[in-house]
Amino acid sequence: MKMNHYYADLEESYLFSTIAKKVEDYQTGHPDSKIIRMGIGDVTLPLPEVVVSAFQAAVLEQGTKAGFHGYGPEQGYAFLREAVRNYYMSYGVELEMEDIFISDGAKSDVGNILDLFDRDNQVLIPDPVYPVYRDTNLMAGREIVYLDANMENGFLPLPDRRQRADLIYLCSPNNPTGAVYNRAQLQDWVDYAREQEAVILFDAAYEAFVSDPALPRSIYEIEGARECAVEFCSLSKTAGFTGTRCGYTVVPHELNRGGFSLRKLWLRRQTTKFNGVSYPVQKAAAAVFSLEGLAACRAHIDVYRKNAGTIVETLNNLGIWHVGGVNSPYIWMKCPRGMDSWAFFDDLLERANVVGTPGAGFGKNGEGFFRLTAFNTNANTEEAMQRLWEIYA
Known part of the structure; x- marks a missing residue:
């Protein structure tokens, strides 16, 4: 029997599975932490x-x-x-x-x-x-x-x-x-x-x-x-x-x-x-x-657009280079203080209890960058950005 040997060329774990496991391990060790998830691009508002x-x-x-x-x-x-x-x-x-x-x-x-x-x-x-x-x-x-x-x-x-x-x-x-x-x-x-x-x-x-x-x-x-x-x-x-x-x-x-x-x-x-x-x-x-239906969907998208605006405003005030966040639910930021992607992931999780996605998971050119998503509530996004400000200002 012959298997598809090309599967051996893949990373052992899918990027978002790796992130989920790291967050689960952290939450187990810190059960009282309020983790705000801004990593995976999953929506948070219910169906219209x-x-x-x-x-x-x-x-x-x-x-x-x-x-x-x-x-x-x-x-x-x-x-x-x-x-x-x-x-x-x-x-x-x-x-x-x-x-x-x-x-x-x-x-x-x-x-x-x-x-x-x-x-x-x-x-x-x-x-x-x-x-x-x-x-x-x-x-x-x-x-x-x-x-x-x-x-x-x-x-x-x-x-x-x-x-x-x-x-x-x-x-x-x-x-x-x-x-x-x-x-x-x-x-x-x-x-x-x-x-x-x-x-x-x-x-x-x-x-x-x-x-x-x-x-x-x-x-x-x-x-x-x-x-x-x-x-x-x-x-x-x-x-x-x-x-x-x-x-x-x-x-x-x-x-x-x-x-x-x-x-x-x-x-x-x-x-x-x-x-x-x-x-x-x-x-x-x-x-x-x-x-x-279109009107209801636009109202939901406006919530996420507001979140993106909150993230962009915070990064601007911190002087952190970024792209996206306008005409898009994703914000791609340069990791502060010269950190690599996974180091910033760990730092953000441990010090701010905020989850994002390390840019290195998207390819070699993603190293040194980080993705945040606008798919959360307005209140959670504002709180996450306040935590980011307190740590990196």
Whole structure:
């Protein structure tokens, strides 16, 4: 029997599992400590009432003979795909219904899309990076080329035309750095991908946090992107679906490589390996895109935006370099006093009882940096920043 030996190239533990274990050990030794968690990007506000009502109604339907739904379409029910299509149209992007695939979250599809591509493709990934991009390709044994994101380029690297690439990962607003590409920068990436005949895998999980109309929320706002990009979106941060699980992936019909339509291949893959998202979850997701649902989600996002503003203000007053926190729920800060990422993690946990994410966990260029998230209550965020001020001022 032969095992997939490429798994040996992975870190023994997933980054956030390591953090959870360190926090658990600290809490066990200090049971009276009030730990404020600003590490993992999990939301803290409950589902909007209109979403819960739709969820409950759909569950009750499942208990009736007339309303029962068994296997649904793997691509997603038409009512939800139409709602997603209308959502895109609200900011000027027109999609075909057949381009939209409902999923159980962006993380799953970001990994599963790799089924369509040969192992010999060369992958271009910015560093620092969301670990899933890196690890799913390591699992398959692909060659990865890392692109330097750093303070000099504002953690928004642009293509180097001397570098060959077949698959390109981009995330904007970025996880972990919170940096956001403008239209000209994304146009450069799209032009590069078309020159290379590469495919951009564009993670737009945080598009709902973009409030500046000058910044793109979708790669498809960029000319030529339909011919070279797949877009992954999520309701996790938009509507609090981290525990409910629903997202969507867009594969335009214009995207073809090696004589294959990627949309047709993805449909074939999904119909073979995926039985779709449950009917009640899809009804709840459709409610997100109603006028009432969108208003409720915007109100929740405003809470997180206020938290981001509190963090940014504190870091500004402390004179700590950072990026993100505007048009993004993440703040990427330089570790104070020259500490490395894990040393700052330990110091912040022990002296302030605040949890963040060490930048080194996102790649070598993350060393010396640290990620804080805005996903907490306003009161907890204010208290955490007060503790930070008292220690590092």
